[in-house]
Amino acid sequence: MECILPKVCKGRPREFDVEEALAVALRVFWTKGYEGASLTDLTEAMGITRPSLYAAFGNKESLFRKALDLYEREKLAYVGEALKAPTSRGVAERLLRGALAMQTNDCDPKGCMRIIGSVSCASEAESIRADLTARRRSAQRALCDRLERAKADGDLPESCDVEGLCAYVGAILQGLAFQAGSGATKKQLEALVETSLAMWPGK
C-alpha cells in the first residue's frame, strides 16, 4: 500500500504553489517576451529564489514552455470551441469575438504570447521560435481542415481557396493581437472585428 496522492512525499515540502508561480511566470513572459523576461524579473514576480525556480521548472526555456502550455490551455480555449461551430461563418465569428474578448478584458496582458514570444527570440533561442511557429501552424491546419469540411458541405462556395481563407483569418487575428498590444482602444478593436465580419461572404 502506498499513498496515491503525490502530495505526500518525504523531505521538506515546497513553500510555494507551483501552479500559482507558473501563472505568474506566464504573465511576465506574456508582457516582456522570452528574452525580455530576465531571471530576476521572473523570480521577483514569482516570489521565489533562483535555485527554487530551477529545481521546480528546469531552466528558463522549459519554464517558458510550461507557461506556454498553460497559456494555450487557459487563454486559447476559445479556438477549439470556435471550430465546433455549425457553419463556417460561425467559426469565423467565434474566433474573432473570442480573440476580441480576450484582448479587451482588463485582467490579462495585451497582445498574443505566441507572437510576442516568437518575435522576441534572438538567434540563440531559435528552438523556441521554431516551437511557437509549429504550434501556430498546427492551429492553422485545424482551421484549414474545418473549412475544407465546410466547403465539402456546400457551406463555402466551390471556388473558394480554403488555404487563402485560412491565412486571411489568421492575419486578421494576428493584426488584432498586435494592435491590442500596441495600445488600441476597446472601441477600435470592436470596429475591427465588426468590419471583418461584415466582409465575410454569406450571411
Added chain:
Amino acid sequence: MECILPKVCKGRPREFDVEEALAVALRVFWTKGYEGASLTDLTEAMGITRPSLYAAFGNKESLFRKALDLYEREKLAYVGEALKAPTSRGVAERLLRGALAMQTNDCDPKGCMRIIGSVSCASEAESIRADLTARRRSAQRALCDRLERAKADGDLPESCDVEGLCAYVGAILQGLAFQAGSGATKKQLEALVETSLAMWPGK
C-alpha cells in the same frame, strides 16, 4: 566664403561610407530587432569599430532611429504611392500588392521592421516602442483620411465605418508581415492577398 559641400572638412576623413554602413545596420536591426542586435553584431556587419560607430551615429538608439528612417524612406515608399490611387479599392490593392512584393523579393529580410522593433523592445527601450507606435499611427491616420475622402466622393458606401476599415486593412498588412517573417511561402502570401482583395467591397 565657405565651402557649401559638407564633404570637404579638415582633419582625417572617415574611412567608411556612412550611408552604406547605415544600410547594413538596417539589415541587422531588421532581422534581429532592437534588443536582439548587439553592438558586436552591428559593428562586425558594418565593418567598423565601436568608437567609429559612436562617433558617426551617436549611440545604439539613435542608430536605430536613423536606420528606421532609411527603412521608411526606401522600403515603405509604396505606402505613400498607394494612397494616391484614384479609388479606395485601388488604394487597398496597391497597399496589399506593395506589401506582398516587399515580403517576397529575396534580397531583403522578411517581416516588418516596425513590428519586429516594437515587439522586441523590453521595458527599458520604451521610448523606441513609443516612437514606433507613433509612426504606425500616423500612417494609419493618413489611410483614414484617404478613405474618408473616398467616402465623401461616394467611392465607399455611406454606411461604411472608415476607422474600422482602416484597422482592418492594417491588420491584414500586419498579419501578412508576421506570416512572412515566420516562414510562409510566396504562394501562401499570394493566396492571402488574393483572398483579401476578393473580400473587398465593390469591384
Added chain:
DNA sequence: AGCTTTTTATACCAGTCAGTATAGAAATTC
C-alpha cells in the same frame, strides 16, 4: 531522537551587454 530528503538563502561563476578612456595613426590646412 536520529536519519534522510528536499527545500531554502547566499554567494558566486563566466560570459555578454552598452558605452568609453586612452593613445597612436593618418590626412588636411596653413
Added chain:
DNA sequence: GAATTTCTATACTGACTGGTATAAAAAGCT
C-alpha cells in the same frame, strides 16, 4: 614641413545575463 584635427585600435568599465555550488534549515519517516 609643422600644426591641427579627426580618425582608428585596444582595452577597459560597471552592470547585467543565465545558471550553479555550497551549506544551513525544515519537514517526514522509522
